[in-house]
Amino acid sequence: MRTSQFPLSTVKEIPADAEIASHQLMIRAGLIRKLAAGVYTWLPLGLRVLRKVEHIVREEMNKAGALEVLMPALQPAELWQETGRWEKYGPELARMKDRHERDFCLGPTHEEIITDLARNELRSYKQLPITYYQIQTKFRDEIRPRFGVMRSREFVMKDAYSFHLDQESLQATYDVMYQTYTNIFNRFGLKFRAVMADSGSIGGAVSHEFHVLAASGEDAIAFSDASDYAANIEKAEVRRPPLNRPAPSRNLEKTPTPGKKTIAEVCEFLGASASNVLKTLILVQRPADPQNSAARNVYYMVLLRGDHELNEIKLSKIIGNFDFAKDDEVEEALGCRPGYIGPVCQEHRPFLGRIIADYAVENMSDFVCGANEAGHHYTGVNWERDCSLMNEWLHDIRQIGEGDPSPDGNGNITIARGIEVGHIFQLGTKYSEAMNAAIVNEAGKNQIMVMGCYGIGISRVVAAAIEQGHDECGIIWPNELAPFQVAICPMNMYKSDRLVDTVEKVYRELTEAGIEVLLDDRKVRAGFMFSDMELIGIPHRIVIGDRGLDSGTVEYQGRTDRDSQEVPFSELVGFIKARLA
């Protein structure tokens, strides 16, 4: 392709509403244009990338034996009412009425539609297992669409749904899909992790998210440096360490710590390390009906090592929903204002419902904690000698951290940020039960089918790839997703016949070798070309100038190379092919 036939739409200005790199670069490189909030047109250059993502996904889904279908965007309310989601889904579901005042939505997902199809098409266990997928445009009426195509209102998804006789068959397909997703993300050429995840509102038990790693990612992922273990940090389990508490060596002392309320302040003031300071949090569950005078607040004292963070999701699974207590509530619960509280002699306080302690505090000794008196901390605190620590208080309630042992016992944890672009779920019978999607089993009886579902945000992959691959000059595409693999930049305003002949020959040879080449045949200065090609992220650049004509070489430079190198014309095709392999 030539820029004369495939005009670039690069722009200099960074759009005011573009907060993240991928959004800015997708506009600047001319991949997308905004039509309305969260609604984008894909320009030719962007569409080439989108199609590559689609193509890889389609090939791998086909390889996995999934059957491609195309379901409508328009979905009748009746089916969503069958599963109760018409009411539950909330304002993100884009709803409309047709001219006959019938309710429809624009599908954000297709569980209801595929389950309806399956209950009509599938009759016998002999037809199972079966997996359908589609690559299709979806709608979600985001309250605040942002980050370009990363969180838009109209987007392209690959969604797949599998149907099974039993859980065992679901697990087998789920494993195939896990592998298929791994293959897909490997083919994208992106650094990614498959992480164990909560399945959120879609329901079901087992689920994995596929995250493209990027510093700007919304999610933090904990993964092992020695195994496949990876989990959303919200979900990553921290296993109970073996009991290994040093014997007490210091006496309990009440030490003045005037105005030192935070862990950091106390550490600095006392010369202690955060791992040796006890973090004490007071949480509250307020009565549902505050008018009922008999109802009282219930307080929780939560104990963590000073260098650990509370994982609120883990804690809420133990005690239910909670709030952090306000200052006067802390005082009601413990008789002391916050900043100086601790567990010593507090367990029998009125109103204090329960103490919850993270496993890690069990191994602390000679530690520091609040003395329940303003401006004072205890030092040299030891469990049992100075303060109770009941086994039933101990739970996994902290966020896993960098360097923690991996929960699977292999290696240590590294924390990275990721962008969720894929998600596989074991749905079980949530939808098939609600919609009575049954088949006749081997015994001749009706049996509700078991389901899985498997999504990839096709348009999101494009943005995520840019979040992972960019620098101050522009996008850095992996070979597999680049809109063009090679850019040819002719020097001297593409004017001399001798140059044109050579450039055309190189262009022809590379193209005939099946390489996707963008020949910049604009009669513009080299610097202008280079900055455009860097901005749009072409992985391989070939510069052809008069000097090269004499020496029979081109100047090659990879998008992330520091320097260019000379490559003889005769070796060029092989050279590029090697770099694309």
Added chain:
Amino acid sequence: MRTSQFPLSTVKEIPADAEIASHQLMIRAGLIRKLAAGVYTWLPLGLRVLRKVEHIVREEMNKAGALEVLMPALQPAELWQETGRWEKYGPELARMKDRHERDFCLGPTHEEIITDLARNELRSYKQLPITYYQIQTKFRDEIRPRFGVMRSREFVMKDAYSFHLDQESLQATYDVMYQTYTNIFNRFGLKFRAVMADSGSIGGAVSHEFHVLAASGEDAIAFSDASDYAANIEKAEVRRPPLNRPAPSRNLEKTPTPGKKTIAEVCEFLGASASNVLKTLILVQRPADPQNSAARNVYYMVLLRGDHELNEIKLSKIIGNFDFAKDDEVEEALGCRPGYIGPVCQEHRPFLGRIIADYAVENMSDFVCGANEAGHHYTGVNWERDCSLMNEWLHDIRQIGEGDPSPDGNGNITIARGIEVGHIFQLGTKYSEAMNAAIVNEAGKNQIMVMGCYGIGISRVVAAAIEQGHDECGIIWPNELAPFQVAICPMNMYKSDRLVDTVEKVYRELTEAGIEVLLDDRKVRAGFMFSDMELIGIPHRIVIGDRGLDSGTVEYQGRTDRDSQEVPFSELVGFIKARLA
């Protein structure tokens, strides 16, 4: 592919709401399933066909230098308000409000969106001409969706839009698109005609429709048997024949024709041919404000040869909108009830505004017409001698008919029915003017761009292909659109090892030769397989049985062949390839 991995979804029952063959067959063959009125899911088999249509269209559009984009389905009302179509489009425009109560529609077409894109992206005449296209899902809230995907509410279209500095450039691109469409329809393997057409509500002057010919088509097309001439029958011009009127040979006589009101009745009663009877129609234009007592009806007497049909569109272009006069209005205009009226001595009647005669009546002599007296006709009528015929009365107002000379002077007209699946328009500046889509021209001045637009109903092509190609057993696909090109049907329930080995070898060889094969590996009776393969319309069928194993042959039968033929294993690939070429 094997039926075990690609299950067929054929059904016996003809769905109650399926009125036409393609709708019935698409359901029965398992290509689509209805989700709601006019909203369909494409099953795997149907989607394969849809993708083939898409693929051919995409390849040819790319060859023509058009740039593929992907515009959103969600379109903000503001842009439609700029062109006035938000108000004009009517209830077929699917409208909705987002959660912030902003108005959107689901695009049935994208003129506003592309014109908005163009006015932002295109600055200089140097960027012109440029053609963008997309293959995208569209919505039209049909009042009565029917005929399956032929007239549905959600459908796939290829729409393209070109931008130009001037009409000359538009014409050049229009010509390229005309040729591109011709190439596309040829590649589909369908019988089609490009016909001159009215451009309807989209506006603009020159337009052509591309019709797939089928007896069930909604539109009648007139085309020459000796040239490329083709036009929608509504539009086909009938040229004025040379004056060639025989001299009068009979006297004017008033003849009783009691109760004989229609042309057919009069012909039978008088032994006349319809071409020698004058058809006289009375039309009326009623005053806009019927309360205004000064306003009166204006009547038109319209004269046609008895065997010709009025073309109302042609007439309305001459006199504007009109109605057929009611009986009492005819009497007011002519003093005679309908059935016996004629032009003799009527031209100066009060209230009779104007006489309009079709060119063909000019050559009538000794003809029959109503005598303006109940129960009587004149015979032996001759123009000038008995009745005026002014040159200014004469116009082309009739429908062209089978056997008429072609308007381009080459050959005679044949009438066929067609299904409109493509349409190319010269839009001119209708949208660019309304939306101020201008570029800077060579003189440095702002200039409104000239536009063309070019559509193909991708999903409609699938249905149209079936309307053209089917018989009582099912669909007959052309090679290029067939979901699979070859079906292999093994005999004897696919059980003997010897048979399986051979079948697998044939399957492998054909597949490796790049042929798309569906191997029916279901253990079912031959008749069951055959009827499925005929229903889904696979063009080439290979039967392999024990007898063939002995003789080293397969039984080949084309979908429309009367008989099968034996083909040696060794020649099979070449044999099939020749049939696909």
